[in-house]
């Protein structure tokens with residue numbers, strides 16, 4: 001199926017992105033996101049790396065695991081998404097840029113795309 005995905009399907013992400021943007025000028029004492037923005041890109045990237053590792057460990061546990069382990073994977077994935085959204089916001093990008101890129105790729109087989117790359 002080759003469905004164009006140009007409309008907005010992510011109201012939660014829209015609202016969160018607006019909060020993350022506002023936090024760029026908020027006080028670190030009042031806001032975890034503001035504290036990350038103030039600590040800078042390296043700290044944000046450290047958190048993304050930590051959350052990525054925690055997500056893959058949770059995925060291994062979830063593969064043959066209990067409902068609780070599957071829910072733990074959902075929770076870790078949410079942490080990872082959240083911190084990547086903070087990263088994008090810090091660099092004045094957002095989820096919509098990523099969704100637009102995924103929509104652009106929609107229907108293009110990964111095998112075909114790879115074969116069309118110039119060496």
Ligand SMILES: N=c1c2ncn([C@@H]3O[C@H](COP(=O)(O)OP(=O)(O)OP(=O)(O)O)[C@@H](O)[C@H]3O)c2ncn1[C@@H]1O[C@H](COP(=O)(O)O)[C@@H](O)[C@H]1O
Nearest residue numbers: 016019020023030031032033034035047050078079082083
């Ligand atoms: N979705 C989230 C969200 N997900 C995870 N987290 C926080 O991410 C942090 C990371 O957890 P960890 O245990 O890995 O980190 P830690 O050990 O506490 O931190 P470090 O000392 O290692 O840096 C925790 O403090 C979580 O509470 C989040 N913090 C905020 N949000 C959203 O962002 C909004 C703004 O948050 P504030 O800026 O804090 O108001 C909130 O209303 C939420 O919608």
